[in-house]
Amino acid sequence: MAKLTTIAFDADDTLWQNEQFFRMTQDRFARLLADYAEPDHLQERLLAAERRNIGHYGFGIKGFVLSMIETAIEITEDRVPAAIIRELMEAGRDMLEHPIHLLPDVRETVQSLAGDFRLLVITKGDLLDQERKVAQSGLGDLFDGVEIVSDKTPAIYTEIFARHGTGASEGMMIGNSLKSDIIPAITAGSWGIFVPHAMTWELEHALAPTDHPRFKELQNLGGLKPLLTTIL
Template sequence: MAERRLTTIGFDADDTLWQNEQFFRMTQERFANLLADFAEPGPLSERLLAAERRNLGHYGFGIKGFVLSMIETAIEVTDARVPASVIRDLIEAGQDMLSHPIELLPQAREAVEALAGSHRLVLITKGDLLDQERKLAQSGLGELFSGVEIVSHKTPAVYAEVFVRTGDGPERAMMVGNSMKSDVLPALSVGSWGVHVPHDLTWELEHDAAPVGHARYREIEALGELTPLVEEIG
């Protein structure tokens, strides 16, 4: 039997295996309602996104950084007159997000189960450590993964190191995720396959142009298409 070209498959977690961004959008609507007397929703959203972008280097990705960026934006748009009750409500909104039950995306469980017997699966995700561990535990998928990597940033160096340590190197690995910027492009840059699974609510800061024509780039509409793709690659 010929040697497999692909032995290790990395999966993103948020908005690839389970819902995530929808809870950020719901909280952002709550944020807009709380500050309706001070700012219109459109400009407020732009100010919040700018704060999130500015704060990534300080807080990283995840709910805690999002809440701090909301509080910072609330202080800015109210000229430091934001009521303490609004700050309290924003903290409670973050706590609600941190306790929200996991909702697996369609075909996620089936795809992971189908590939776990034939390939080494690695969960590669970024965000708050405790929150990501909580979500993985609730998902019921944890035992199907050979490794779990919760990282600060998804860079080419991170993918190269993970795929060497957990598999047979990046050339025999694939990364599957909804973020072109974090999941697909950096994996392709180190010689892996990169599979984009679009999600309707992907965060603006995760957008990037598709590498159309790249030999190892693929796009599928849903995770149900992943197993046939892996079999095709061999």
């Protein structure tokens, strides 16, 4: 019988909606730059800028806005109007102020686990923005710890599960990103529970480790409690 003491959740697009607001802002970006580039080409250039800038700006809205501005400068060959730059900055502020929309079964599932397991949030992104989301979600008091990290690696999961729990081998990570939430957590020795989201950032795609005994997939968090009865 497996032993499980600590359950960690990704935040964005696992507990609440997130990527849809990036997509909405990308559509706004495409409209603003419509005179300079076709939407598909603009999207390719923006994704390339994001990939380039992760090491400089990290993950989150602020880095996204800076990548949009950089792309706008490149596409217009340094002639982007100041009004467009201003609107891109306003778009970023709108994203930072957007209310939290929990995903189905999230509140009920987290509440049902509280007290039986140590519950964590492990998320990437901007510190202030992620703290705001946790506070506004109404779930904050149910978690024993919130870890906002610059990246998700096996070493990060090993350290967090050791500090908050009884080690990665007795931990579980739940998230919508195979690349960040599942594969490195399994590599560290924990369970990895993949809960796919309809919208996932291209840079988070990876092949599912379907042959690994500690990999499981659920359609939504409502299936977590039944899953636990089968593996514990």
